[in-house]
Amino acid sequence: MRSSAYLSVSRCGVFLVRLVIPSERRSHKDPRDIKFSTLTKDPRCARSIARRLRVYFELYLLQNVRIERQALIEYLRSNMKKPKLEDLAPFNADKDDNGNWRFTDVKPGDVGAIDAFLEAVNRSSQGDRPLSQVALSEPLPERFHEPGRLSSSARLRVSRHIADYLKSEQAREDDKEIGERSLPQTKTRLRPFLERFGTKQIGTLTPADMEKFKKDLVFYPVNAPNLRNAVNLTFDEIVSRSRRKLLLDNDGAIAERLTEATLEGYVTVAIKFLEFAAKQYAVNELVIKGFEVKTNARKGTIKRAFTQTELKSIFGDAYYENANYNRSYQYWVPLLGLFTGARLNEISQLQLNDVRQDDAGLWYIDITASADDDEDEDTKSVKNEESRRLVPVHQQLLDLKFIDFVKEQRRSAPSRKAEIEAKAASAKPGTKEANAKYTPNLFGLTSGTGDKYGKAPGRWFNEKYIAEYLEIKQPEISFHSFRHRFVTSLAQAIVDSSGLGVETVLHERIPESVILRRICGHSGAHVLTAGRNQNDVHTNTYTGAFSIASMKRVIDRLNYPGVHFFDYVEPILGTRKRKNTPAKKAGEFKVSSEELANLLG
Known part of the structure; x- marks a missing residue:
């Protein structure tokens, strides 16, 4: 008679032998099986003990008709002999006469464990020790989740995988x-993840780790790498101080935390990295589910489009009527934002040769980045590949003599270059004037750090003109509101002219809606431009099916009724006009004639 013997593992990792007593040989009150501890955590030692116990168990069954449970346990315990440690070399490992390893007790899942065993032997400085002692004296590797599905790269540290991921992203940028x-941006947003998990083996990450990381990320401050009070602090230390409101910014105020939108950006980068690792079978894909936890991150300000009344205030003010601007960008950059839908930096970085004519003589603006071989420090950039595009010059810009302005800047470029170089040569070395360089920028702007060319125009428009002069202090509007207004107005004009609903236009993908995407690139301002990775935006703009003429017919549908635009007056060099906001008396407020008529009915 043969009995069944099974091995199982207790919560402490000790192997247990389970022996089943035949029903006809035991009392109906007794359990049908016996669990017997092998007193070892070594699987090979446990298997040897289990085989030995099974032999004695079957011998006991042959010698006894009726089985008494306690007597059987004492019998097995008296005959259980734990093999010596040196007799149990892992995988029955042995070396032949040529010094090559031989393994005679190997299962398909033991390949990774054999590699770890060989590394342990190589690291050991005591070559005369028994192999079993060499292996058992080494620290056990961290337990991987679903080890049968993970590759050997799961043993690598997270920092190593992040380095490989950044190399792949660099290759994508090169292509x-x-x-x-x-x-x-990816490097910045991976920094907290690297500080938290960089030293861990990536195969040990769990969904619970990601859930806790996202909850802690809520307390991560804005611009953390540049905070003086966060220097040399780890991610956990920064989060701990921010949670207790003890982390201060560079101005001495409590450091502002990430907005909900920015937090999602950090999470998205971490998810993309984990997806990259999952493709190499280095991490379980279920780890990403840990990011689904909801947090109480503060909501950032959602930008909106300018209203018709706000546009009238911006362009119809005495500031433009009396030509109180001191730089050309203060006149042209807002207008270009309103009639091209381009971003602030895309407009501010325009160079003299970026405004061109096609074969039919139609003017357009080429929004692109600098070439790879451009060694100039003040290079142009775009947000993404969808942002490389051609935008026809709107008829309103032609009427305001934008092309005449461009031609004049080209004509005077040599003299401006000579003047700047002469001043730099005569200036004291090391000063700002000595380091000044000529750039063929359309508005005479130079690239700054961070915001690049858009830094000066952005500060002037958002902080000076809108907030201080016009006293429009609403956080949901900024220069980017021009882009929202352009997209929503032109999209509505396309829908109105088609005679169809928005859903139908989106589904049918009529040419005008595709042209809208070509003109403005990706934008979340309208459903026609909100989607990413659509086929039309991956078509090369320069060899696409739409000509400048067809795109101009679409963009000229854009109209802002009731908004008056004053002609451009070239600022006089060497003079500076200041327009201060008139002080209001207590209780005084302004009401336009149109608003007064509405109030009076």
Whole structure:
């Protein structure tokens, strides 16, 4: 008679032998099986003990008709002999006469464990020790989740995988698959993840780790790498101080935390990295589910489009009527934002040769980045590949003599260059004037750090003109509101002219809606431009099916009724006009004639 013997593992990792007593040989009150501890955590030692116990168990069954449970346990315990440690070399490992290893007790899942065993032997400085002692004296590797599905790369540290991921992103940038700003942003947003998990083996990450990381990320401060009070602090230390409101910014105030939108950006980068690792079978895909936890992150301000009344205030004010602007960008950059839908930096970085004519004589603006071989420090950039596009010059810009302004800047460029170089040569070395360089920028702007060319125009428009002069202090509007207004107005004009509903236009993908995407690139301002990775935006803009003439017919449908635009007056060099906001008396407020008529009915 043969009995069944099974091995199981207790909560402490000790192997247990389970022996089943035949029903006809035991009392109906007794359990049908016996669990007997092998007193070892070594699987090979446990198997040897289990085989020995099974032999004695079957011998006991042959010698006894009726089985008494306690007597059987004492019998097995008296005959259980734990093999010596040196007799149990893992995998029955042995070396032949040539010094090559031989393994005679190997299962398909033991390949990774054999590698770890060989590494342990190589690291050991005591070559005369028994092999079993060499292996058991080494620290056990961290337990991987679903080890049968993970590759050997799961043993590598997270920092190693992040380095490989950044190399792949660099290759994508070189191939123009992503914009040049994407990689620096990825490095910044992976920094907290690297500090938290960098030293861990990636195969040990769990969904619970990601859930806790996202909850802690809520307390991560804005611009953390540049905070003086966060220097040399780890991610956990920064989060701990921010949670207790003890982390201060560079101005001495409590450091502002990430907004909900920015937090999702950090999480998205971490998810993309984990997806990259999952493709190499280095981490379980279920780890990503840990990011589904909801947090109480503060909601950031959602930008909106300018209203018709706000546009009238911006362009119809005495500031433009009396030509109180001191730089050309203060006149042209807002207008270009309103009639091209381009971003602030895209407009501010325009160079003299970026405004061109096609074969039919139609003017257009080429929004693109600098070439790879451009060694100039003040290079142009775009947000992503969808942002490389051609935008026809709107008829309103032609009427305001924008092309005449461009031609004049081209004509005076040599004299401006000579003047700047002469001043730099005569200036004291090391000063700002000595380091000044000529750039063929359309508005005479130079690239700054961070915001690049858009830094000066952005500060002037958002902080000076809108907030201080016009006293429009609403956080949901900024220069980017021009882009929202352009997209929503032109999209509505396309829908109205088609005679169809928005859903139908989106589903049928009529040419005008595709042209809208070509003109403005990706934008969340309208459903016609909100989707990413659609086929039309991956078609090369320069060899696409739409001509400048067809795109101009679409963009000229854009109209802002009731908004008056004053002609451009070239600022006089060497003079500076200041327009201060008149002080209001207590209780005084302004009401336009149109608003007064509405109030009076």
